[in-house]
Amino acid sequence: MILVTGATGTIGSHLVPLLVDSGAEVRVMSRRQGFRADFEDADSLKRAVDGVDTVFLLSAPGKTAEHDLALLDVAQHVRKVVKISAIHTGTPGFELTSSWHLPGEEALRSSGLMWTILRPTTFASNALVWLPQIEAGEPIPSYCGDGTNGVVDPRDIAAVAAKALLTDDHDKQTYTLTGPQLLSTPQQVEILSEVLGTTLTTIDISPDQARVSMLAQGMSPESVDFMLKGFEIVRNGGNAVVTDHVERVLGRPPATFKDWAQDTLNTLAAKS
Ligand SMILES: NC(=O)c1ccc[n+]([C@@H]2O[C@H](COP(=O)([O-])OP(=O)(O)OC[C@H]3O[C@@H](n4cnc5c(N)ncnc54)[C@H](OP(=O)(O)O)[C@@H]3O)[C@@H](O)[C@H]2O)c1
Structure with a gap:
């Protein structure tokens, strides 16, 4: 079972059909539809990750770090988390981006879970x-x-995320997606x-x-x-910045x- 957070958003709305078409069992998390849960309601988050093997973690701008950490807090039983971060996270001079995404990246890398970090x-x-x-x-x-x-293109980010969720080929990788x-x-x-x-x-x-x-x-x-x-x-x-990471993962x-x-x-x- 794959939990997709941010499922109604820019990347999530492209990712869900890719996962469903691949035959994966998908739990679509939203505050409004599908599996109702809120990053700010710990009980709902616990229910969202119950029985889940893999998580696509996308926290919306605003309380990104807080939401990432809340999810990771209740997801210690899952096998793998694929997190959406942002380009330049952790680079000096990009303190604001880092303040959103670095806490989640660091917590995930040190969690003992399998992980892939995507920095579009x-x-x-x-x-x-x-x-x-x-x-x-x-x-x-x-x-x-x-x-x-x-x-x-957010559709390429979704396609890379799908590969990272569905295979082990991208475990422990950090990709900068352009x-x-x-x-x-x-x-x-x-x-x-x-x-x-x-x-x-x-x-x-x-x-x-x-x-x-x-x-x-x-x-x-x-x-x-x-x-x-x-x-x-x-x-x-x-x-x-342009990288070849999308092509490396997607083969196109x-x-x-x-x-x-x-x-x-x-x-x-x-x-x-
Ligand atoms: N835009 C860029 O150029 C860019 C570049 C690099 C990185 N990023 C990163 O990409 C990510 C996505 O950004 P975006 O602007 O495109 O957002 P988005 O995907 O449109 O985000 C909104 C999603 O988050 C969900 N959400 C919001 N608050 C929630 C809450 N409290 N509990 C549960 N779900 C919640 C919404 O679901 P519901 O409303 O259905 O509940 C919706 O699915 C961010 O982390 C951002 O830092 C963006």
Whole structure:
């Protein structure tokens, strides 16, 4: 039995069908549907891991470390945990990402359980936050200048997770999961223009403008500082990383941002 946490989320929603199609017995955890459990309700978590052999551990942004540790606390009987972490976890200069994911990574590595840790970079699906501007024909805000990310398709993250859950081939491995190419926001927007057959533009937002706008939206000063730090890192080339880890696990190259955009945005357009 495989427990999938975050089953209704970005990666989980792609992972569950892969596991079911493979014939695995899957317990889908959510606060709203399937097996109802909450990382913040220890009794519900104990019920969720009861009779489970393997866990896919994905904690949503916010209380990531707290949720990871709560799950690991009740999962000492399971054989293996595959944890979603994030690129640069544990690297000096990336203290915020590390504060979310390092406690869970360290607890898992020292738990005595089998483990695989997946550290994805920026998801292709983050581009969905641009939908309002795309629909309104407005320029897309660009916060990181020409800074690039190795944008990864969440479907590839799910496919790698499935391999790690279903085989022993990736035990005790830490993978940094990226797409095949480095892309800046303007380059991503150019690809979206091509896919949607329209001309989309970007507008550069300076750190000062970003700060004013995020505070006006009600974000806390701490969250604003965190976001600005992330933008600065990308702007200065600090996330310009591409690895071959997806290909190593899947035996095929990772999907491009264009692949993701074609499949996702055209489906969304057809629905609207
Ligand atoms: N986005 C990126 O570019 C990026 C890059 C690197 C790493 N990551 C990491 O990827 C992970 C996923 O991020 P995401 O933004 O895509 O999230 P997501 O998968 O959309 O996360 C939401 C999921 O978490 C579940 N959830 C939230 N709070 C819960 C709780 N208290 N108890 C039980 N389940 C709960 C939700 O389930 P229900 O609402 O159905 O209960 C939902 O399935 C995070 O750990 C993040 O740090 C993201």
